[in-house]
Amino acid sequence: MKISVVGTGYVGLVTGVTLSEIGHQVICLDVDTLKIKMLRNGQSPIYEPGLEDLLRKNINDGNIWFTSSSTQAFADSEVIFIAVGTPANHDGTANLFYLEQAVIEIAKNIKKRQIIVTKSTVPVGTNQYIKKLIEKYTTVEFDIVSNPEFLREGSAIYDMFHGDRIVIGSELDEAAAIIGQLYKPLKIPIYKTDIRSAEMIKYASNAFLATKISFINEIANLCDKVGANVEAVSYGMGLDQRIGNQFLQAGIGYGGSCFPKDTKALVQLAGNVKHEFELLKAVIDVNNKQQMLLVEKVKKRITSLLHKNIAVLGLSFKPNTDDMREAASLVIIEELVKQGATVIAYDPVAIDEAKKYLPTEVVYAKSIETAIIDADVVLILTEWEEIKSFNLHQYKALMKKAVIFDGRNCYSLPEAERAGVEYYSVGRPLVMKQTIDEASLSPIYSDKKDTTAS
Numbered sequence: 537m538k539i540s541v542v543g544t545g546y547v548g549l550v551t552g553v554t555l556s557e558i559g560h561q562v563i564c565l566d567v568d569t570l571k572i573k574m575l576r577n578g579q580s581p582i583y584e585p586g587l588e589d590l591l592r593k594n595i596n597d598g599n600i601w602f603t604s605s606s607t608q609a610f611a612d613s614e615v616i617f618i619a620v621g622t623p624a625n626h627d628g629t630a631n632l633f634y635l636e637q638a639v640i641e642i643a644k645n646i647k648k649r650q651i652i653v654t655k656s657t658v659p660v661g662t663n664q665y666i667k668k669l670i671e672k673y674t675t676v677e678f679d680i681v682s683n684p685e686f687l688r689e690g691s692a693i694y695d696m697f698h699g700d701r702i703v704i705g706s707e708l709d710e711a712a713a714i715i716g717q718l719y720k721p722l723k724i725p726i727y728k729t730d731i732r733s734a735e736m737i738k739y740a741s742n743a744f745l746a747t748k749i750s751f752i753n754e755i756a757n758l759c760d761k762v763g764a765n766v767e768a769v770s771y772g773m774g775l776d777q778r779i780g781n782q783f784l785q786a787g788i789g790y791g792g793s794c795f796p797k798d799t800k801a802l803v804q805l806a807g808n809v810k811h812e813f814e815l816l817k818a819v820i821d822v823n824n825k826q827q828m829l830l831v832e833k834v835k836k837r838i839t840s841l842l843h844k845n846i847a848v849l850g851l852s853f854k855p856n857t858d859d860m861r862e863a864a865s866l867v868i869i870e871e872l873v874k875q876g877a878t879v880i881a882y883d884p885v886a887i888d889e890a891k892k893y894l895p896t897e898v899v900y901a902k903s904i905e906t907a908i909i910d911a912d913v914v915l916i917l918t919e920w921e922e923i924k925s926f927n928l929h930q931y932k933a934l935m936k937k938a939v940i941f942d943g944r945n946c947y948s949l950p951e952a953e954r955a956g957v958e959y960y961s962v963g964r965p966l967v968m969k970q971t972i973d974e975a976s977l978s979p980i981y982s983d984k985k986d987t988t989a990s
């Protein structure tokens with residue numbers, strides 16, 4: 537099939553490359569000419585495991601092309617996928633500016649009947665709006681399909697080939713059948729529904745996953761106070777198949793380009809129809825507090841952050857991506873810098889991207905070793921494999937005193953105990969075996985016994 541994809545970001549590029557891999561002829565359009573230039577040279581503008589190899593293979597096989605010309609992009613297309621960004625406005629509503637621009641370009645340039653598929657995450661009712669907008673600019677016939685995307689960054693290619701479901705929202709069985717057929721080689725279950733329900737499935741799914749995370753983070757905070765271990769708790773909960781073991785990893789809260797914006801957009805959407813989504817508001821609130829929790833623990837431990845060297849390991853919002861959008865590290869590092877600390881940051885992949893977002897005072901290290909060597913305290917913010925597998929004994933060997941605040945529970949407690957480090961994690965008991973300079977230590981968990989007993 538001849539397919540056009542509008543927007544070559546995480547979703548557009550991965551979709552385009554996947555569709556080309558399963559036998560379609562794909563042309564991708566982006567207004568960012570630099571991206572198009574890189575893509576034509578077989579270079580992926582984003583770090584996504586497996587993406588660049590698949591991109592090059594399909595460029596060489598003549599299955600995928602890149603352009604910044606709308607005329608060229610829609611000259612032969614039968615199906616057009618829209619995958620432009622829908623970021624949050626200041627008030628939390630979805631910003632549809634890029635979508636509107638893309639839709640107008642499509643409407644002005646299509647010459648024959650098309651199926652226009654919305655992959656971008658859009659509020660319920662947007663596809664209906666898109667339909668009306670297109671009709672303003674063209675008399676060419678077209679059908680609208682909502683086909684929300686569920687891939688995760690860092691495992692996007694895997695997810696495209698192994699997704700749990702493909703949701704197709706359409707008012708016309710024929711259009712839904714064509715899109716279903718297009719995806720057939722992926723052998724992923726297809727769920728066909730109406731357009732509004734498809735739009736809602738996307739927001740409800742992200743909101744539910746965010747709820748699971750905030751829930752387990754609240755349990756973790758409670759575990760901290762009553763002396764339980766959240767790892768054991770989430771494992772025990774997850775054994776119940778009705779609960780499931782995924783998305784119960786406690787930490788410093790969710791970040792990324794979607795959970796934060798989509799939860800806010802759903803609250804706004806509910807507000808528009810005079811429905812107070814109290815539960816989701818609490819989920820967002822818990823997440824905002826969770827991001828700062830580690831800093832509060834550090835402050836309790838070393839009293840003042842002024843002139844302290846703080847090593848931060850991991851900057852991206854999750855491992856295996858260089859995406860810094862709404863990463864918890866942004867909020868945490870900004871606070872550390874504000875309090876007068878010197879931040880030495882390390883990330884295996886995201887440093888170049890991080891520099892665009894972080895305060896200029898931040899110093900970047902080329903390795904974990906160089907980041908921690910002069911540090912008073914280490915903060916682990918992203919569970920990259922390299923960080924998780926870094927030997928705990930190295931902290932002990934390299935730092936004057938190994939004080940680690942692990943926001944992602946990367947190490948087991950016995951491991952930390954054996955290494956003799958002072959180890960704070962999320963929702964798990966403190967490990968503090970080494971001899972501690974009492975003068976610099978305030979009793980962060982000194983009330984724990986009392987609380988447990990009460």
Ligand SMILES: NC(=O)C1=CN([C@@H]2O[C@H](COP(=O)(O)OP(=O)(O)OC[C@H]3O[C@@H](n4cnc5c(N)ncnc54)[C@H](O)[C@@H]3O)[C@@H](O)[C@H]2O)C=CC1
Nearest residue numbers: 543545546547566567568620621622634637638656657685
């Ligand atoms: N990033 C993710 O993991 C996922 C994102 N989504 C949704 O997919 C949509 C896209 O997200 P991302 O890929 O992360 O965005 P992105 O910001 O990475 O990419 C968007 C791309 O669209 C291009 N663009 C903007 N206006 C354009 C226009 N008029 N014509 C052509 N290109 C244009 C931009 O230059 C950019 O390259 C959003 O609605 C997002 O919520 C859904 C599932 C997963």
Ligand SMILES: O=C(O)[C@H]1O[C@H](OP(=O)(O)OP(=O)(O)OC[C@H]2O[C@@H](n3ccc(=O)[nH]c3=O)[C@H](O)[C@@H]2O)[C@H](O)[C@@H](O)[C@@H]1O
Nearest residue numbers: 685686687688689783784785787789790791792794853854
């Ligand atoms: O709409 C989207 O953009 C996508 O949003 C998420 O994908 P993504 O944000 O790429 O990554 P996740 O793996 O979901 O992680 C999101 C955040 O939650 C955090 N998280 C995740 C799981 C967990 O148990 N605990 C936890 O704190 C991660 O560290 C990360 O900051 C969803 O998982 C995708 O299905 C969806 O398509």
